[in-house]
Amino acid sequence: VNYATPLIHIRQLFNKYQKLETTNKKQGNLLTRQPCHEHSGGHYPHMDLARHLPVAMQRIGVEARHQREKPHSSLKLGPIGALIEHANREMFWLSNCSSGPLVRRIQEESVLRFAQPPILENSFIQAVDGVAIDPFGEGRPKAGFLRDPMPLQSLMAILEDVESDVELTICRGGNVANHSVSLKWRSEYEKGIRWVEEPMYETQALDYEVFAGITVMEMTANHVWSLIRARAFGLGKWLLPENRKKKRLMVTHVETGSWAEKVLWAGAVLESLNGQNVSTLKEFRANFVPKDQSDSWWLKTDDKDVFVASFQKSVEEQTLEYLMGKTHLGTDHFLSVTKAGRP
Secondary structure: OOOOOOOOHHHHHHHHHHHHHHHHHHOOOOOOOOOOOOOEEEEEEEEOHHHHHHHHHHHHHHHHHHHHOOOOOOOEEEOOOOEEOOOOHHHHHHHHOOOEEEEEOOOOOOOHHHEEEOOOEEEEEEEOOOOEEOOEEOOOOOOOOOOOOEHHHOOOOOOOOOOOOOEEEEEEEEEEEEEEOOOHHHHHHHOOOOOOHHHOOHHHHHOOOOOOOEEEEOOHHHHHHHHHHOOOOOOOHHHHHHHHOOOEEEEEEOOOHHHHHHHHOOOOOOEEEEEEEEHHHHHHHHHHOOOOOOEEEEEEEEOOOOEEEHHHHHHHHHHHHOOOOHHHHHHHHHHHHHHOOOO
16 A cells, blocks of 8 residues: 655654654763773774673664664644634624634634633634635645645644644634644543554553453544444444543453353443443452452443353353463453452
8 A cells, every 4th residue: 555645744753753852862861872992093003802892782782772662752733623614704794803714613622722822612713824714714825835725724734843833813703813822732632532543552552351251441443443344333422522531441352152242242331340330441450359249240331231240150260261371361450369369
């Protein structure tokens, strides 16, 4: 598969990389090379190679290992998260503004809410960094591009340092003011049900628990899309913005032939475990062992389906399968419960 990537995005990535390198150097994270008894002439006529060569090779090995161990970084931009509508003359007349599209609604995770000062709903965006915006939400960049009309969302993200501030000229109620907007990613933008771009570097997104034939993970948008493509029904609602705010637990696999297969299915969303509401794996593990010495291990889905299993029998069966070579059944939490015995 061939991908065509705009040059501006490549330059933005290089800019991000250079900023990270500069930060690392300031923090002293990069190794500095030390001279090996350098003489004034820059030669080493009396160097004992037998003594210095192993040290030099060791330094090269350390530097190579350091290069491999550099932390992974990604370039993520904050969401515009706004409903922007075409404006007409009547709307301009009612608002006492002259140009630009109307920002009808702004989501909680929008970069516009974190602007300085914050941008309010029912405002008109008249310019982006001095580029005039027409009522359809498009403008022509001043230089560096083909002068074709571009959506204002693209105009906000064409700077080489894409994380730097962008100036928006806003009109609301006849008052025109400049607002500074940063597309830099903030923790407030993270959704409970999120899309995982690089699972290799986000090992926490691969965390799971298995018990009584059921595999449970924290729901991601990847799960939902995979199940929708597999023609699972009723899951599209979890992609709506209002339903993605809170984390959820999902059954991602049910062992074939198990009792759980009669009640649950891949895509079932958990509501409670042993009578306690759970939405994260941390809460799931905290309520994993039934209370009051009960042997009933039970969970309920958001569709009010209830699955009940014998806790002690399920532990014994899963332990046996783990010892027979099914290592994926031996999660750290399950083994800790098995080793310590039931509290």
